[in-house]
Amino acid sequence: MHVTIKKSVLAAVAAAADATGKVANADLLDGLDGATYLxxxxxxxxxxxxxxxxxxxxxxxxxxxxxxxxxxxxxxxxxxxxxxxxxxxxxxxxxxxxxxxxxxxxxxxxxxxxxxxxxxxxxxxxxxxxxxxxxxxxxxx
Structure with a gap:
């Protein structure tokens, strides 16, 4: 299987990460938490x-x-x-x-x-x- 990842997506993920490499809102989808989708x-x-x-x-x-x-x-x-x-x-x-x-x-x-x-x-x-x-x-x- 061949997967293509766009550089712009990687750049957006990297920009969202803090100094520890963790993304602050990783538990959100479009800025909303999971309870919104229940x-x-x-x-x-x-x-x-x-x-x-x-x-x-x-x-x-x-x-x-x-x-x-x-x-x-x-x-x-x-x-x-x-x-x-x-x-x-x-x-x-x-x-x-x-x-x-x-x-x-x-x-x-x-x-x-x-x-x-x-x-x-x-x-x-x-x-x-x-x-x-x-x-x-x-x-x-």
Whole structure:
């Protein structure tokens, strides 16, 4: 492997070093310490996969109402993959089945079917059926 280092970069590092050869702000990135870059989630949610998952499922609702409830709070339903991964973490409180935002390609008499993820696996459910759900949002920080 061949690495090219620009002389201007070396000069900038050397100029930043004090008499002992140590750089005074080596623990900073763009002048900010590491705490500035930490991600955080609101109370009642936990950080997983770069998303804030609600810690507990909400009461059962049909898919449309669940999606609207999340949107009203500035959140969304998780994808099937996000929910499966979250479910597989030890100690997570997953209802038997919970709504995701994944529309199934299975067509049963023109009924919209959405993927649901639960304690024992995944399935599809008619959008009009009531299922518990949880919302996800992006972290702050």
């Amino acid at each position: 991600l955080s989630c609101p109370a009642g949610t936990e950080l997983y996969l770069g998303l804030c998952f609600e810690e507990h499922p909400r009461s059962a609702n049909d898919h449309g109402d669940a999606s609207r409830a999340c949107s009203a709070d500035g959140k969304r339903l998780p994808s099937e993959g996000e929910m499966r991964s979250y479910r597989d973490q030890p100690g997570n409180d997953i209802a038997r089945f919970e709504w995701t935002d994944e529309l199934s390609d299975t067509d049963v008499e023109s009924t919209f079917l959405y993927a649901v993820v639960g304690t024992f696996g995944s399935a599809v459910s008619a959008a009009t059926r009531e299922q518990p759900f949880r919302c996800v949002s992006g972290p702050t920080g």
